[in-house]
Amino acid sequence: MKIMNCPxxxxxxxxxxxxxxxxxxxxxxxxxxxxxWCHYLFYQENKAGIIREWWRHTPSNYYFIAERxxxxxxxxxxxxxxxxxxxxxxx
Amino acid sequence: MAVLAAGRRTPLxxxxxxxxxxxxxxxxxxxxxxxxxxxxxxEGPIEVLDLTRYARFGIKGKGASDWLRSKAIPLxxxxxxxxxxxxxxxxxxxxxxxxxxxxxxxxxxxASLAALRxxxxxxxxxxxxxxxxxxxxWAWFHIHGANVADFLAKTCPVDLNADRLPLRSVVQTxxxxxxxxxxxxxxxxxHGFDLFFDVASANFMMSSLKELGAA
Numbered sequence: 001m002k003i004m005n006c007p008x009x010x011x012x013x014x015x016x017x018x019x020x021x022x023x024x025x026x027x028x029x030x031x032x033x034x035x036x037w038c039h040y041l042f043y044q045e046n047k048a049g050i051i052r053e054w055w056r057h058t059p060s061n062y063y064f065i066a067e068r069x070x071x072x073x074x075x076x077x078x079x080x081x082x083x084x085x086x087x088x089x090x091x
Numbered sequence: 092m093a094v095l096a097a098g099r100r101t102p103l104x105x106x107x108x109x110x111x112x113x114x115x116x117x118x119x120x121x122x123x124x125x126x127x128x129x130x131x132x133x134e135g136p137i138e139v140l141d142l143t144r145y146a147r148f149g150i151k152g153k154g155a156s157d158w159l160r161s162k163a164i165p166l167x168x169x170x171x172x173x174x175x176x177x178x179x180x181x182x183x184x185x186x187x188x189x190x191x192x193x194x195x196x197x198x199x200x201x202a203s204l205a206a207l208r209x210x211x212x213x214x215x216x217x218x219x220x221x222x223x224x225x226x227x228x229w230a231w232f233h234i235h236g237a238n239v240a241d242f243l244a245k246t247c248p249v250d251l252n253a254d255r256l257p258l259r260s261v262v263q264t265x266x267x268x269x270x271x272x273x274x275x276x277x278x279x280x281x282h283g284f285d286l287f288f289d290v291a292s293a294n295f296m297m298s299s300l301k302e303l304g305a306a
Binding site for chain 2: 001008009012015016057058059060061062
């Protein structure tokens, strides 16, 4: 069984988690065009390499961020969503 | 309250119907006890108590922590721990930054829990969390026995041995292929865990534990 580290609950079987897709900026619901909505809802960059994704530890309903390599499926890091802005400001 | 209690049907629901007030008179007289692993040479039994019909209260969401602090209730630190609140005869389980489960320290004495709930319901402030209806949506079992950690290892991926998981620890994981919260309470003075899980799956949980015990 593959093990994933939940920032709240610690290392757990991957079967306790659900992936909620890549992290990307939300559109402005008041001003977004139809094309922008379509892009937001249906477009996936599908990058080969390390991406940031939303994941949930299902038993505790805890959402967090994971960095995963889409080629090797290796999970590089997991952290609280509250750390996302701090990390993005650094980079 | 009586309507809700009578309407609950957990694995031993027919027995619940005998106590329509929802408040059993004592732990020994009315508590439903099921042996899932019988006593064997040198090893005590593993038993499951169905506590579903006892009172409990959950609040979660923004403002829940501040509301509890405003009532001088110390919050469990860190998340995934239980802290007794001696002044109110309650146990407070912290499941998230703003997610709490409140249990009575004495199962047959729900007055202190009802008082806290009444305080919360009558409080008019805008942000005080929301009622998560733990008494309605979660079944509540207690499983205990000297070898309970080894027994649960058949179906739970987390190491529950006493030396790894101290008293008042909380584990949010899976048991019997279902999401389940385990709280080590040792409430019978034996090594034991309170299990909280989807009440609609209570029959399945009990059947699974019995099958594991028979295997």
